[in-house]
Amino acid sequence: MNISTKGRYGLRAVLDIACNYQGKPVTLSAISLRQQISEGYLEQLMAPLKKAGIIVSSRGAQGGYSLARDPQHIVVGEIFRALEGPLNLAVCTSEDETTSCKKKDYCSSEGEANACRNKDCSSESEATACSKKDYCGSGYLWEEIQKAIAEVLDSHTLADLVNKETR
Amino acid sequence: MNISTKGRYGLRAVLDIACNYQGKPVTLSAISLRQQISEGYLEQLMAPLKKAGIIVSSRGAQGGYSLARDPQHIVVGEIFRALEGPLNLAVCTSEDETTSCKKKDYCSSEGEANACRNKDCSSESEATACSKKDYCGSGYLWEEIQKAIAEVLDSHTLADLVNKETR
DNA sequence: CTCATTCCTTAGTTATTTAATAGGGAATAA
DNA sequence: TTATTCCCTATTAAATAACTAAGGAATGAG
Incomplete structure (x- = not known):
C-alpha cells in the first residue's frame, strides 16, 4: 500500500508553485530543476x-x-484526488449494483444470520458499483480506513503544507 | 492507492477461520470454496x-x-502488516540515513529558511532510512495519513470484525 | 512579423509489481 | 499404508507504474 509518484510528485509540484510564485508564473523547467523530476x-x-x-x-x-x-x-x-483519482481502497469493479451481495460465497460467515450489507464497498466513486467486493467485516475495515484518510486529506489546505515547508 | 488482494483476501481468510471454527481446524479447501479464492x-x-x-x-x-x-x-x-508489510506510504529506499535531506533540490522551497526535517519519511520500518523522500510539506501529509491508517488498524480487533460480519 | 519560449497532447517503451498457476514434497490421522 | 492436508518454491501472464519522445500550438518579446 503506497502512494504513486503521480500523487507524490504532483503534490510536490503544487507546493513548489505555491512556494516559489513571486508575481510571475513558475515554469516547468524551474520545478523540474528544484524537485529533480523530469519535465516530461x-x-x-x-x-x-x-x-x-x-x-x-x-x-x-x-x-x-x-x-x-x-x-x-x-x-x-x-x-490528491485530481492526481490519484477518487479514494477506492477496496476493489469494486462491476457496473451492476443490483447483483451486489447476492453470492453469499463472498461472505466469510455462513447461515441465514448473514445478511450482506450493500455498502461495504469503500469506493468514493459512484460509478463503480460493487458485485465483487470485500464484504462485511473486511469491508467495514476498509471503509473505516478510507474515511480516516479522507479526513486527513480534507482537513488540510495547501497553505498548511506551505507552512510546514518553510518553517 | 489501494489494498492488494494479498491484504484483502488474507483478511477474509482469517475472518473465515474465525467465523467457521467449530472445534475442528478449518481447511483451505473450505475457505477457498466459501471465499471463492483459489487454494493455490x-x-x-x-x-x-x-x-x-x-x-x-x-x-x-x-x-x-x-x-x-x-x-x-x-x-x-x-x-494487515503480516500480509502487506509495514506501513510505508511514501517511498524511502535508501539505507543511509545520514545523507538525508542534504539535497535541497528535493525541497520545494528555496532559501536558507528551509531546513529539511529528518523525519519526513513516513515508513514504519526502521530498516528503510531515507535519502530520497517526499520532504517537508508533503512528507508531513503522508505521515499524517499513515498515522490515521495505523490508528484504525490498531484500534480494532478481529473480534470487532467478526461482529460486523455476523450481525 | 518572426522567433524563442513555454505549455499541450498523445503515443510508445520499459520496469516493476501483482496475481496467480503448477507441481512436487512432507507430515499426519484414519 | 494411504488419503488427506498443509508446505514450499519456481514460473508466468497480466496489469500497472513510471517514465521517454516528439511534434504541435499559443504567446510575448524584439
Whole structure:
C-alpha cells in the first residue's frame, strides 16, 4: 500500500508553485530543476491539476503555472484526488449494483444470520458499483480506513503544507 | 492507492477461520470454496499469517487452520502488516540515513529558511532510512495519513470484525 | 512579423509489481 | 499404508507504474 509518484510528485509540484510564485508564473523547467523530476513526467501531472481547477497556466515567454486560488482555499484532498483519482481502497469493479451481495460465497460467515450489507464497498466513486467486493467485516475495515484518510486529506489546505515547508 | 488482494483476501481468510471454527481446524479447501479464492493463492497467504503467529496449522486428515489466539486478542493491524508489510506510504529506499535531506533540490522551497526535517519519511520500518523522500510539506501529509491508517488498524480487533460480519 | 519560449497532447517503451498457476514434497490421522 | 492436508518454491501472464519522445500550438518579446 503506497502512494504513486503521480500523487507524490504532483503534490510536490503544487507546493513548489505555491512556494516559489513571486508575481510571475513558475515554469516547468524551474520545478523540474528544484524537485529533480523530469519535465516530461511533470507535464503529465499538470494536465489533471489544471483540469481540476487547482492551477492555471500561461504560454509563451514568461509563461508558466500559477495557483488558481489562494493556498488557504485549496484543500489538499482536491490535489490528491485530481492526481490519484477518487479514494477506492477496496476493489469494486462491476457496473451492476443490483447483483451486489447476492453470492453469499463472498461472505466469510455462513447461515441465514448473514445478511450482506450493500455498502461495504469503500469506493468514493459512484460509478463503480460493487458485485465483487470485500464484504462485511473486511469491508467495514476498509471503509473505516478510507474515511480516516479522507479526513486527513480534507482537513488540510495547501497553505498548511506551505507552512510546514518553510518553517 | 489501494489494498492488494494479498491484504484483502488474507483478511477474509482469517475472518473465515474465525467465523467457521467449530472445534475442528478449518481447511483451505473450505475457505477457498466459501471465499471463492483459489487454494493455490490462499496457500501463499497462510505462510506469513502463520509466521506472524496469527494462525496455527495442523496437517493430515482433519487438519487445517485455527486462530493462534482468541479473536479479541488479535489486533487487525497485525493481520494487515503480516500480509502487506509495514506501513510505508511514501517511498524511502535508501539505507543511509545520514545523507538525508542534504539535497535541497528535493525541497520545494528555496532559501536558507528551509531546513529539511529528518523525519519526513513516513515508513514504519526502521530498516528503510531515507535519502530520497517526499520532504517537508508533503512528507508531513503522508505521515499524517499513515498515522490515521495505523490508528484504525490498531484500534480494532478481529473480534470487532467478526461482529460486523455476523450481525 | 518572426522567433524563442513555454505549455499541450498523445503515443510508445520499459520496469516493476501483482496475481496467480503448477507441481512436487512432507507430515499426519484414519 | 494411504488419503488427506498443509508446505514450499519456481514460473508466468497480466496489469500497472513510471517514465521517454516528439511534434504541435499559443504567446510575448524584439
